[in-house]
Every structure is written in C-alpha cells, then in structure tokens.
Amino acid sequence: MPDRIRLLVRRLGVMMIHQPQRFSDAHFAPVLARFVQRQPLVHCMTNDVVQNVTANVLLALHASPAMVIDPDEATQFAAMADALLINVGTLTRDRRDAMLAAVQAANAAQKPWVLDPVAVGALRLRSEFCQQLLALRPAAVRGNASEILALAQQGAGGRGVDSQHQAEAALEAARELAQKHQTLVAISGEVDYVTDGHKTLSIAGGSALMTRVVGTGCALSAVVAAFCSLPGDRRDNVASACRIMTLAGERAAAQTAAPGSFATLFIDALWQLAQEARA
Template sequence: MPDRIRLLVRRLGAMMIHQPQRFSDAQFAPVLSRFVQQSPLVHCMTNDVVQNFTANVLLALHASPAMVIDPDEARQFAAAADALLINVGTLTRERRDAMLAAVQAANHAQTPWVLDPVAVGALTLRTDFCQQLLALQPAAVRGNASEILALAQQSRGGRGVDTQHQAEAALEAACELAKTHHTLVAISGEVDYVTDGSQTLTISGGNPLMTRVVGTGCALSAVVAAFCSLPGERLNNVASACRVMALAGERAAAQADAPGHFAMHFIDALWRQAQEARV
C-alpha cells in the first residue's frame, strides 16, 4: 500500500475513533462544586503580562494563587502546592531553570502540572524547552490551535499568542500529542476541544471579546491546572475548566460590549458561578 494511501486510511480511522462528544452542563456542575469545596492552591509560573489577571481569575473561583519564581523557592513550593502551571510567555534562561526545577519537584511529589506553550514554534528557546517539558509528562497541555500544531511539529506556530488556525485543525495533532506523551490536550477556540487521544470532548460558549482582553487564555491554563488537582475523571475536570471560563465569557458579554467593562464583568461572572456552586 503506498504511503499516501496508508496515511489517508490512518487519518480516516482516527476521525472515526475520535468523534468528539459534547460536554454537558450536567457533567460540569458537580465538578465545579467539588472545585469550590477543595479551593486548590495553584503555583503559577506564568508570564509577566498576565500575573494579576490570572490571580484574580483564580481568586474569583475560590482558588488560591501563588506566583513563586525563584529557582530554590519554586522547587520547594511546587511540591507543596495542589497544582503547578508552567507558562512560557515571557521565558528567560533563568526562568527556564526555575520552571524545570519546579516541574521535577512536582513530579516527585505527584503534583499535577500544566504546560501552556505560549507562542511556541518560531522561537528556539521556548520551542526547545517545551519539547523538553513534554518528555516530563504534564497532566495537561493547553494552547490555541497554532501552538498545538507547532508543539506537534506540524507548523511553525501563529503570530505570538494569536492563532492562525481554527481549533478543529489541530485536533489530530492534539490526539497524537496526548497519546505519545500520556497527557490531556486542550485546544482553545470558538469551540474548545479536550482530548486524551482516545476520547474527545467539545466545550461550547465563550465570546469574541475574550480575545480582546489580555490574559484570558493564560488564565484558562491556570484554571486547567487547578482543576487537574481534583479527584475523579481528569478529562471531565479539564473540560470543566474550559466550560467555567466559556460560561463566564458568555455572561460578561451580555453585560458589556467593549473590552474594559468586559474584563470586569468576566471576573464577576466567575465569582457568581463559584457562589452558585456552593449552594
């Protein structure tokens, strides 16, 4: 069988196996309730641009954020936290070493950690580092379609944090990454996808204004990390992280038609979801 035909057969088979299933609010509600009860402590090694927004997102959901970046402290804190986020948005060589130390400590303590491969692809330092981190088996990877394609070495990436691809275009790459590295992959877009390589969930919601506020994607990765700390089915937990943010986007857009007010209403919408989940 020619290689081209063999590849086509493999892709058609993968499409049949990985037919996405819609993630329902009936599945989401009990996960959010468990999250609010647990109130996880999240170690966020994230980029300088989004630290404040990320902290406010986690606080609104009743989680506890911490930004510890010194290599020695990061190693200690990663082992004590409930979850760790590695976001390479403003990566430096010193920060790379601190992140690697934190990941190694998290793995030793069996603390789940999440990789956000911001702008991976065209830039050598972050691309090489993200490939190194993949070998250390993150609990989940969260990125836009261009970042996931670049991480899978099928593209050079998008324009910085902006994607040049629709989420579904990266679904096959996400499934391959999930299988190869025994992780979950979440692709953000107009529709979000979460896959473990065998099962794929779709998460609806959100609003285009989310792309006009700095930090919504990076904050989502922190929320994904927080939800990875929960007991139960991790695929549903990560899908719930995507849904809580998408729902907040819908609710915020119903009250605001411009980015400044949207950001304020977005945080409020997360807070109200957490309050509703406590009832």
Template sequence: MNLQPEPVSGASVAQSLSLFRQHAPLVHCMTNDVVQTFTANVLLALGASPAMVVDAEEAAQFSAIADGLLVNVGTLTRDRAQAMLAAIDAANQSQKPWTLDPVAVGGLTFRSEFCQRLLQRRPAAIRGNASEILALAQHAVSGRGVDSLHDSASAIAAAKQLAQVSGAVVAVTGSVDYVTDGTRTLSVAGGSPLMTRVVGTGCALSAVVAGFAALPGERIHHVASACRVISAAGERAAAVANGPGSFIPAFLDALYQLDKDEWL
C-alpha cells in the first residue's frame, strides 16, 4: 500500500485530457442555482456537453442517456432531493457513473442526512473541500457554509476512509488537492487564490470530475487529472487577470486553450 501521496504525472493528465476531448462526455448537472451558467461554460470550454435537467421524471430519463451525472447539494430542496434520487437510481441501473459534491455538509442537518443516504448508492467520485469531506466521513469539523476551515492535508485520512466505505474516488480540494481510492493517494498542486474570489470554481470542478470519471481507464488518474486541468487554468488566468472580474473570462479561455502535448 502506498502511504504517501504522489504527484499526478504530466503523462496521466495528457492522456486523460485527450480522452476527454475525444469522448466529449455529456454531463448531466444537477447542480445549485448559483453556478449553473458558469458550470455549463466550463464544460463547454473543455469540449464536453452540459445539460441541466431537474424534473424528477425527466432527470431519471436523462441520467440514463448521459455519460455522467453530477449531484451537487448546494441549493438542496426536498423536491430536488427526490429528483436527485431518481436520477441516481436510473444512472446506477444504466451503469453510468455519478459524482457527489456535498456542499456545506456538516453544518446543516437536511443536506448532511441526505448525503449520508446517497453514500449507500455508490458514487463513482466525491469532490469536496476539507471540511465537507471530514463531515461526510462523520468526523468532527468546523466550517462556515461552503468555506473550509481545515487544510486539505488534514482530510486525507478521512478521504481514504470515505473512499473505502463508499467505493468512490474521493478528491479533497484546497491549496493542494488530494485524490484517493482508499489505497493510493495522488496530490495535485497549482491553482490561484483568485479561484476562491469568484463563485463556482469548486462546483464547476465537480462537474469536470463527473465528466472525467466517465472515461475508460483508471478513475483515480482521471479524477486527479480533472483537478490538475482546473488548477492549471486557474494559474494561467491569474497571470493575466487584474482581479475577479477579469479572472472569469481568462479562466474560460485558459480551459479552451489547454493542450495535452504541453504535459508530455
């Protein structure tokens, strides 16, 4: 068993990005109301196809068609929870992978209990900040809504535990991202503090993870590559942006311009 995180390799990122653009996955995003447009634009910039279908009956039909499903509980309601359950069950029946983003789990009872129920439905991937991953693994945490009060490294053990229990590849994101399948752990450096000054970079990353998790091959490498693609675009955007307002278009441009060959 590899106990120490190892950096994700450039060759792995190149391979995953190439596959992603070849497959152009259709990603069903059941995400929060605040980030839908930004999430769709991020997926489009990378070459994927986003769709936001939220009615319970339609969501179940669509998740069987899509390549991957994202379940983001940021603006969870009871009606939306039922639609998410219907979509997940249909995805599982069709053997389509689904990804969980447990936004603000730990501080709010309804979403915390709901996400514990979802773990029983075997997500392919889970992406959250340190506080969310610790809370989802039922560790004592302190958090402030979507803001983590924990360093990502402090949640590695919880992420491994969560991966072993759920069967998911778990990504805990922060200044350094850690991705684990419960046995191996990969580290992903990079990004920019400006990514925390605009709405939706984490949620959009979860949608990208959902698309990468649908690719053939080793899921842990695909999920880590998704994290590196987003962090690299953040670095490049920050280098030319004057602040949060100019960061967003520069970030989308950077995603669009990423070339697999630069990682080889």
C-alpha cells in the first residue's frame, strides 16, 4: 500500500475514534436504577447562589445533599461522603483553603470528586486555583464550552457564567484535558459531551429554558459527582447524569413556556424519573 494511502487510512481511523457516539437511553436506564437504589451522600462545596437548587435536585433523585464548608468539618465530611463537588462560583480565599483540604481528604479516602470551574478564565484567584485542583486528579470536570477552553488555557472564558462558545468548539480541548489529567470532561451545551480523551459520548435533549433559571448547570455538576460514586463504567455514569437532567428539562418544557413554572416542573420531572426507575 502506498504511503499516501496508508496515511489517509490512518487519519480516517483517528477521525472515526474521535467522532462522538450518541449515548443511548438503553444505557441510561440501568444506571439510574442503580443510582436510586444507592442514594449517595454528596458533599456539595458549591456557590451561594445555587445551594437550594442543588439540594432540591439531589433530593428529587433520592440522593442526600450536604453543604459542609468549615475547613475542619469539610475535611472530616469529605472522607465520609460518597462523592464531593467543588464549585468555585463564589470562591473566597477561606473557601479555597477549605475546598483544598476537602479534596485532599477525599483523595486519601478514595472518594470521587468533581470540579465545576465556574467563570474560570478572566479572574485570577479561581483560574489559578482550578489549575491547582486539576493536578489533584478530579474524577470528572463539568463546565460549559468557554470554561473548558479557559481551563485548557485555550481561551479567556465566557461572559461571567455564560458561555460564548458552542460545546463542539471545546471538544478538542476537553479531550486534551481528559488525557493530560486522566479524568472525564463533560461539556454542557445544546448537546452535552462526555469524553475520557479517547472516546466521546454525545447527549442530546434538554430545553433552552434550562438556561433561563438559576442553577441547572451547577446542579448538574452535583449530579455528576453523585453518579461518579456508582460502580461500573464511569464515562457511562457521567453521561447518565447529563441525560437525566436533559430528559427532565424536556419533560418540564413540554408543560410550560415560562421559566418560573419550568423551575418547579423540572424538579417534579426529576422526581418522576427517579420514581420510574424504582418501579
């Protein structure tokens, strides 16, 4: 075979490997059933704006949320919980120290933890801290496209918490991050993506109304942390976390076109999905 043809075949093979694969609801259903049965305890070190929403989302799914932030208590609790969420949305220096202590305790206890790099990029404190955290090997990173690009040092971040990029624009950066730090990276957008750097899953669905209420993205990160505590393929588990949120968004949006009622219906839809999984 001529070298030119051999090179073309190799390139086509790489493209096929990197082509995202559609995540099937057939994989999602058994993962959700295991989740509802396990009812994980999730230590949420998250931002002040979304604590109530995050707690309600986890409760609707039959998980148990806890918001422990004192450095000494956070260190103790991170080792007790099934999973830890680190969300830097309202980061302070004191909170940074507490989060770092909790991550170290979670690693020592071999408990998974998830990084949500909210608004990383333009602001120095959170940008430097998130780079420090990446070196401590999170089980997963969940962010929007602008956050993932900034985390990979390929962009300046979005406009506050809002992404300025489509999810597809961050796919290569996500793959590089996943490979470099041996983690999973989940990108949220009109289509969600989950990659380990080698295989990428796409998760369709959701509703534009999910961007018009506070906390759906941050709550997703807490759900991702909870699903990381499950046995089995962690990539499928994280994709399942994304899918349950998009599916709840679809169900809620089918009943309303306004954000206020959507927020309530979204929690109800999560509860109904969890109930169906128990049946």
